[in-house]
Amino acid sequence: MGLQHKLEELVDVPRLSRWLDDNLPQLGDGPLQVELIHGGYSNVVINLDRGAGSMVMRRPPKVPPPGSERTVLREARVLKALAGTDVPHPHCYASCEDETVVGAPFYVMEKVEGWSGQVINQKVVHPAPFDAMPWEYRIPYAVVDALTALANVDYLAVGLEGFGKPDNFLERQVDRWSGQLASYKEKYGYPGRKLPGYELVEQWLREHIPPAQKPGIIHSDLGTPNMLFAHEPPAKLNALIDWELSTIGDPMVDIGGFFSGLRDERMPDVAPTSLHDTSNWPTRQELARYYAAGTGRDVSHLDYYLVLARFKAGCIMEYKVAQAAIGKIDSKVGDWFADIVAECFSSAAEHIRRCC
Structure with missing residues (x-):
């Protein structure tokens, strides 16, 4: 009923x-x-x-x-x-x-048929046989195939003029997300808290903006829960779904967001924090070379996009901490997000110190 x-x-x-x-x-x-x-x-x-x-x-x-x-x-x-x-x-x-x-x-x-990642106990789970080798290794390649196709679309030719603001897109990113973080004080009466690594990351991003590349369509919300894969192996992406955050800008932002949870060949001792289990996935560098081969785009500034992804995620998710602080959501949820946000900025700062 x-x-x-x-x-x-x-x-x-x-x-x-x-x-x-x-x-x-x-x-x-x-x-x-x-x-x-x-x-x-x-x-x-x-x-x-x-x-x-x-x-x-x-x-x-x-x-x-x-x-x-x-x-x-x-x-x-x-x-x-x-x-x-x-x-x-x-x-x-x-x-x-x-x-x-x-x-x-x-x-x-x-109505597209296929399987999606399911969030269970705060981790993304994939159905068999895509939850184990050798089939899970192909999943991120299938995703990058889709992102390659997306980056190669001429957004003006398909009628998306005015859909976003591609001019000075990267130059606006830090102000946009730091401004959102600052807005929680007025919106929730939240005084904020010390976030170790934040100042270093914000300054580094402002000082290391890459040269502008050809703008394109950005999905902005990548993860296997927002995708539909063919039921039979090897992994093949039938559809990207949930386009509600899509815009026009630098498509490498999608790459930075998706690669953020992958292993880095320069830091074999670091297990990246991710909702996905990426221990058997290709490294960031493997997939960056694959993306570059399919798009012709310059991936030499990948570190910028990786750091930006963590900065953006931290600024956005702090709103959950703010909501918990005023009793709008459960304090345990707030504590969980507080740890995630802190890790976003601390890991981005560590990435800068070790790789940049």
């Missing part, structure tokens, strides 16, 4: 059926069957079936976070733009800005 009630709040079946009649006749003309696939904080995913196969609707939750209505339409735009490219993604069939249909903007996309 509770699930049905939630679905009724998210989908007005008669109204949506009429909209589908006009905009997606290929879904069929039978009675509309809806099923909740995922109901999260930032988005809701609902299976749609009218007898001619399933599609997936993505919309904000009933009580949406700020900006989610705009975000869902940005997702639809980038997915439509990727049609016809080599980037693995779910095809977007149609989008709707009219909030009177289901109570919020939404889009309908292809």
Whole structure:
């Protein structure tokens, strides 16, 4: 009863059926069957079936976070733009800005089959046989194949002019994320805390901005939970999903974020902190060479992007510590994030001292 009630709040079946009649006749003309696939904080995913196969609707939750209505339409735009490219993604069939249909903007996309990483006990777990050698070794190569294809897309040619602000993209990064960190004081009444390594990392990033490269599409939220892989080995990525943070800028930012949790050949004594078990994955250097071979991009400044990824993550996740400090979330959750944030800045500072 509770699930049905939630679905009724998210989908007005008669109204949506009429909209589908006009905009997606290929879904069929039978009675509309809806099923909740995922109901999260930032988005809701609902299976749609009218007898001619399933599609997936993505919309904000009933009580949406700020900006989610705009975000869902940005997702639809980038997915439509990727049609016809080599980037693995779910095809977007149609989008709707009219909030009177289901109570919020939404889009309908292809239902892609595949497995995703699942977060269990604060670690990402993959299904057999991709949880062990030799098959797990191929997973990051499949991801880099997708990022290579994404970096090679001409964002202007596919209609994404104005989707982001690529000019001086890297020059704005430190101010953006340090400003977000500082905002928690006003937003939560959080005085902040000493974060060892922060000052070194912030200064180093400001002083070592790499030369600008050709801008492209950035996914911004990489990890196997946001991917769909083919069920049969070897690992092959069927689709990158969850494009809500995508923008236009330096695609190497995606590489820095994904490589942050990988082993580094220069520091064999360091086991990187990651939600994924990357002990049997290729090293950062192996995958950087692979990415460079596929894109022609300069990866000589990889250290900058690795450090930036840790800096950005630390600045963002400190909001959980701030929320715990004012009693908005459980203190144990706050303590867990406090350790993660501290590690972000300390490990980035150690990386600078040892590799830069």
